[in-house]
Each structure stands twice: as C-alpha cells, then as structure tokens.
Amino acid sequence: MGVVNATPDSFSDAHPTARQAIDHGLxxxxxxxxxxxxxxxxxxxxxxxxxxxVELARVVPVVRELVAAGAAVSVxxxxxxxxxxxxAAGAVLVNDVSGGTADHAMLPLVAAAGCxxxxxxxxxxxxxxxARAVYADVVREVLDALRDRLGAASAAGIAEEQVILDPxxxxxxxxxHNWALLRALPEITGLRRPVLVGASRKSFLGALLADSRGPRxxxxxxxxxxxxTVLAAQAGAWAVRVHDVAPSVDAVRVVxxxxxxxxxxxxxxxxxxxxxxxxxxxxxxxxxxxx
Ligand code: PMM
Numbered sequence: 001m002g003v004v005n006a007t008p009d010s011f012s013d014a015h016p017t018a019r020q021a022i023d024h025g026l027x028x029x030x031x032x033x034x035x036x037x038x039x040x041x042x043x044x045x046x047x048x049x050x051x052x053x054v055e056l057a058r059v060v061p062v063v064r065e066l067v068a069a070g071a072a073v074s075v076x077x078x079x080x081x082x083x084x085x086x087x088a089a090g091a092v093l094v095n096d097v098s099g100g101t102a103d104h105a106m107l108p109l110v111a112a113a114g115c116x117x118x119x120x121x122x123x124x125x126x127x128x129x130x131a132r133a134v135y136a137d138v139v140r141e142v143l144d145a146l147r148d149r150l151g152a153a154s155a156a157g158i159a160e161e162q163v164i165l166d167p168x169x170x171x172x173x174x175x176x177h178n179w180a181l182l183r184a185l186p187e188i189t190g191l192r193r194p195v196l197v198g199a200s201r202k203s204f205l206g207a208l209l210a211d212s213r214g215p216r217x218x219x220x221x222x223x224x225x226x227x228x229t230v231l232a233a234q235a236g237a238w239a240v241r242v243h244d245v246a247p248s249v250d251a252v253r254v255v256x257x258x259x260x261x262x263x264x265x266x267x268x269x270x271x272x273x274x275x276x277x278x279x280x281x282x283x284x285x286x287x288x289x290x291x
Contacts, residue, residue: 001033001034001035001036001037001074001196001239001240001241001242002025002028002029002031002033002035002036002037002242002243002245003028003037003039003200003241003242003243004021004024004025004028004036004037004038004039004062004066005021005039005042006018006021006038006039006040006058006059006062007039007040007041007042007050007058009042009044009047012200012201012218012219012243013201013218013243014042018058018061018062018065021038021058021062022061022062022065022066025038025062025065025066025071026066026069026071028245029066029069029070029071031245031246031249032245032246032249033071033245033249034072034239035071035072035073035074035093035239036066036071036072036073036074037073037074037075037076037095037241038059038062038063038066038073038074038075038076038086038091039059039075039076039077039095040054040055040056040057040058040059040062040077040082041055041076041077041078043076043097043171045130045170045203046130049125052079052081052082055077055079055082056081056082056085059075059077059082059085059086060085060086060089063075063086063089063090063091064089064090067089067090067091068090072092072093073086073090073091073092073093074091074092074093074094074095074118075087075091075093075094075095076095076097077094077095077096078096078097078098078102078103078106079102079103079106080103080105080106080108080109081105083096083106083109083110084109084113087113087115091115092115092116093115093116093117093118093164094106094109094110094115094116094117094118095117095118095120095196096117096118096119096120097120097122097168097171098120098122099119099120099121099122099145099146099149099152100117100119100149100152100153100156101122101149102125107152107153107156107157107158108156108157110153110156110158110162111156111157111158112157114162115162116162116163116164117153117158117162117163117164118164118165118166118196119146119149119150119153119163119164119165119166120165120166120167120168120171120196120198121142121145121146121149121166121167121168121171122168122171122172123171123172123173124172130172130174132172133172133173133174133177135177138173138177138180138181139180139181139184139187142167142168142181142188143184143187143188143191146165146167146188146191147191149165150163150165150191150193160193163193164193164194164195164196164238164239165188165191165193165194165195165196166195166196166197166198167181167188167195167197168198169181169182169197169198169199169202169204170198170202170203170204174204175203175204175207175208178199178202178204179204182197182199182228182231182232185197185231185232185235185236185237186235186236189235189236189237194238194239195236195237195238196237196238196239196240196241197228197232197237197239197240197241198240198241199225199228199232199240200221200222200225200240200241200242200243200244201218201219201221201222201225201243202221203215205221205224205225205228206218206221208224209221209224222243222244222247223247225242225243225244225247225248226244226247226248226250226251227251228240229242229247229248229251229252230251230254230255233251233252233255233256234255
C-alpha cells in the first residue's frame with residue numbers, strides 16, 4: 001500500500017496540490033503498489049483537524065484520477081462523508097485510523113457499501129494522542145481493542161471478511177510500544193483477519209537510527225522500513241503501508257521466494273469492491289503474503 005498524502009503538512013511526503021499528489025501516486029503505482037492510500041488530513045502527532053470541505057477537495061480529485069489510471073485506491077479518512085465521496089469516485093477500501101470511533105456514521109456506511117475497511121487502533125485524535133501512550137500491557141490492550149472494534153463492526157452489519165486490522169504504530173504509542181507490537185505480530189495475525197502494518201518512516205525508526213546530530217530524518221528511514229516489511233511479511237501481514245514502494249515490493253518478493261510455492265488456501269482478502277456500480281480495474285487484487 002503506497003502512501004499518497006494529499007496534504008501540505010504530513011510529517012513526510014506532503015503533496016500540497018492535487019496534481020502533485022496524483023503524479024506521486026502514479027509513480028508509486030508504477031513502482032508496484034497494489035493499493036494507493038489517499039489521505040487529505042495529516043495524522044502526525046500534534047496535528048489538528050482540517051475542515052470537511054477542505055478534506056473532500058483534497059481527496060476526491062486525487063482518488064478519481066488514480067482510479068482512472070487503473071489503480072486500486074483506499075481512502076485514509078475518519079469521516080464517513082469523505083469515505084462516501086471517495087467510494088463514489090472509485091475507491092475500493094476505507095482506511096479509518098480511528099477504527100470507526102471518530103464518526104458514528106462510518107461503520108453503517110461501510111456496511112451499506114459492502115467495501116473493505118481497515119480498523120486501526122488509536123488512542124484518540126492526533127492533537128494530544130501521545131499523552132495517552134500509557135498501557136499496563138500494550139499487546140494485550142491493543143489485541144482487546146481490536147477485538148472490540150471487530151465486534152462493533154459486526155454489530156453495525158459489516159461482515160468479518162470486510163475487515164482488515166492494524167495495530168496503529170505510533171498512534172498513542174512510544175517507540176517501546178511499537179517494538180512490542182511488532183514483536184507480537186503473530187498474535188495480531190492470530191485474530192484471523194488480514195493485518196496492515198504502518199511503520200514507514202515513523203519516528204521510532206528515526207530514534208533507532210539516531211546519531212550525534214539527533215534522530216535520523218524521515219527520508220533516511222526507508223531501508224529500515226524495508227527491513228520491517230520483511231519481518232511483517234514473514235509474520236503473515238496482509239500489507240504494509242509505505243512511502244517508498246519499490247524496496248518493499250522487492251522485500252516481499254524475497255520473502256515469497258524463501259517461503260516457496262504456497263498451497264492454494266481460502267482467500268483472506270476482503271472484498272475490494274463497492275456496490276455503487278463502480279468497477280475499479282486494479283491491476284491485480286492485492287494478495288496476502290502467506291506464511
Ligand atoms: N499511519 C499514518 C496514516 N495513516 N493508516 C493506517 N491504517 N496505519 C498507519 O499506521 C497509518 C495510517 C501516518 O503516517 P503518514 O503521516 O505518513 O500518512
């Protein structure tokens with residue numbers, strides 16, 4: 001999953017105009033991304049909200065153009081109105097970093113649309129989320145919360161097959177919490193839903209790679225990100241959400257070669273379609289990395 005930030009202020013890789021975001025997305029598609037994740041609201045720690053109209057204006061034209069180019073597109077939003085407009089523009093998946101908690105209309109919308117949804121664990125809005133990075137046992141609490149969100153989705157009428165889970169690295173979590181969750185990936189995939197991992201260029205990697213000048217800046221974190229792609233793929237993750245797609249495509253190929261041919265099993269991929277009459281033409285349905 002390639003990150004397309006249609007924002008002027010994301011912590012890494014911001015694209016202030018629609019044209020820039022579209023060109024960037026096309027580049028990631030050419031690099032081999034199976035999905036392009038378009039977002040119009042930065043979720044970096046400390047970020048405030050943008051107005052609904054601003055988010056809509058940033059996201060919809062970019063989704064439309066990337067779909068027209070043949071890409072499968074997800075929309076990174078916590079707002080049902082934005083998700084709805086993006087689905088109407090051809091998006092096939094909703095990526096909600098709030099796990100359906102920020103907007104009470106989100107889960108019913110996804111139930112009605114029949115599309116896939118990423119339910120991510122967070123600790124509330126970005127503006128002060130790091131103040132809530134407090135856990136007695138981060139792995140147990142995130143697993144419990146993800147189970148709770150699965151239950152909420154089911155209660156709203158969303159089929160289990162529509163749901164992808166995400167531990168939400170960096171969202172109300174310290175570096176230690178992120179490493180603990182990465183170590184626990186087999187337990188998260190044990191929830192028997194596809195798992196998305198978003199570690200790309202995050203500050204815990206900057207801290208890991210720090211030198212006397214301080215934390216490694218975001219653009220210098222791509223090799224470490226690709227290393228985590230290997231580990232995520234080996235642990236059975238469904239997808240990684242990354243800024244620099246090409247190294248992660250290679251990393252997944254390495255893992256697949258090591259694992260050898262896999263027996264055909266039941267598909268774990270949620271439906272990437274909507275009943276809106278839109279027929280997106282993804283180059284290839286994203287496949288899970290099988291163990
Ligand atoms: N991280 C960011 C934004 N959206 N969505 C999911 N599902 N998982 C993530 O880890 C995630 C996300 C923050 O990164 P960005 O500012 O580079 O987009």
